[in-house]
Amino acid sequence: MKKTILTGIKPTGQIHLGNYIGAIKPALALAQSDKFQPAYFIADFHGLTKIHDSKEFKQLSYGVAAAWLAFGLDPNKVIFYRQSDVPEIFELNWILSCFAPKGLMNRAHAYKALVDQNNQMGRDVDDGVNMGIFTYPILMAADILLFKTETVPVGKDQIQHVEIARDIAESFNHHYGETFVLPQYKVEEGTAILPGLDGRKMSKSYNNTIPVFAEPKRLQKLINKIKTDSLPPEASKDPSTSSLFTLYKEFATFAEVENMRTQYEAGIGWGEVKRELFEVMNRQLEEPRAKYNELIASPETLDEILLKGAERARAVSVPFLKEVRRKIGLSV
Ligand code: ADP
Numbered sequence: 001m002k003k004t005i006l007t008g009i010k011p012t013g014q015i016h017l018g019n020y021i022g023a024i025k026p027a028l029a030l031a032q033s034d035k036f037q038p039a040y041f042i043a044d045f046h047g048l049t050k051i052h053d054s055k056e057f058k059q060l061s062y063g064v065a066a067a068w069l070a071f072g073l074d075p076n077k078v079i080f081y082r083q084s085d086v087p088e089i090f091e092l093n094w095i096l097s098c099f100a101p102k103g104l105m106n107r108a109h110a111y112k113a114l115v116d117q118n119n120q121m122g123r124d125v126d127d128g129v130n131m132g133i134f135t136y137p138i139l140m141a142a143d144i145l146l147f148k149t150e151t152v153p154v155g156k157d158q159i160q161h162v163e164i165a166r167d168i169a170e171s172f173n174h175h176y177g178e179t180f181v182l183p184q185y186k187v188e189e190g191t192a193i194l195p196g197l198d199g200r201k202m203s204k205s206y207n208n209t210i211p212v213f214a215e216p217k218r219l220q221k222l223i224n225k226i227k228t229d230s231l232p233p234e235a236s237k238d239p240s241t242s243s244l245f246t247l248y249k250e251f252a253t254f255a256e257v258e259n260m261r262t263q264y265e266a267g268i269g270w271g272e273v274k275r276e277l278f279e280v281m282n283r284q285l286e287e288p289r290a291k292y293n294e295l296i297a298s299p300e301t302l303d304e305i306l307l308k309g310a311e312r313a314r315a316v317s318v319p320f321l322k323e324v325r326r327k328i329g330l331s332v
């Protein structure tokens, strides 16, 4: 039996370069290994905690699906589905809620950050907090535990959520005997935290992103907006503190990176670095962009692929949920 490796992306914004480098690219590299059965999905019901415009929600969900496929996800190899197409996740979500201490949710960082923000602004602690946000980690535990996942590749910010899934699984197993596999997170240490236009971490929350499928003109424009210092072109520059260099490294060949390093030392103008950055980025993104545009124009194709994936997912989730129901004393 292959080990399940599972991860999800929530459709709360356009896929940006940080998502690609930090999440999609490493997950697709892991999917190449024959040791694993990868299950990658669109966490649309997690996205609903934030996105309450139906049209936008639909488009963002298709956008995430098209992005995975455009970067080479093979739906014959990866079990690739939309969370909302697998109802067993939501039944398990309730079951797990009954094993999730409320105190554990109080400490979950996304919820805590909202409460802290409310406190700082002198607002009511619960302002803008829906129950979906509060119980977000339980739904994520259901995503993970339903497929007996061993490994969850995620960014650092999601470590706590995987630990919560483990805690809930342990509590259930303690009551009913070995049922759930205890999942482990896998954080890609070697991967850069990609900086955004303002030099902070590229993130939807900071409005500083470069959408990964921006058309060449827009891509060039956004690259031109990346903040630099005011050193003159001839001054020697430090690659280790340059956002442009961090980005360049992710898209250029080894020889190109070494060459750029030499140019930094010798003195190169920021305008020239930006031009070269655009060249290497566009080179790598051209093909996936065309594929993405094709897919996004054909939602029927995306639906077909995702529904087939959901069928494969349900071949696992339906019998396993029956086992869980039996264990807790329900008729199956
Ligand atoms: P955002 O910060 O834009 O809201 P998400 O939290 O939805 O992004 O992240 C989705 C995935 O992309 C996560 O696995 C996260 O670790 C990864 N990711 C997001 N931003 C970056 C970044 N700037 N550099 C590297 N990885 C990132």
Ligand code: TRP
Pocket: 006, 007, 008, 009, 010, 043, 046, 139, 140, 143, 144, 152, 153, 154, 158, 161
């Ligand atoms: N919470 C994750 C994020 O914000 C998305 C997600 C939902 C997920 N369910 C998951 C990731 C299960 C890994 C496994 O990025």
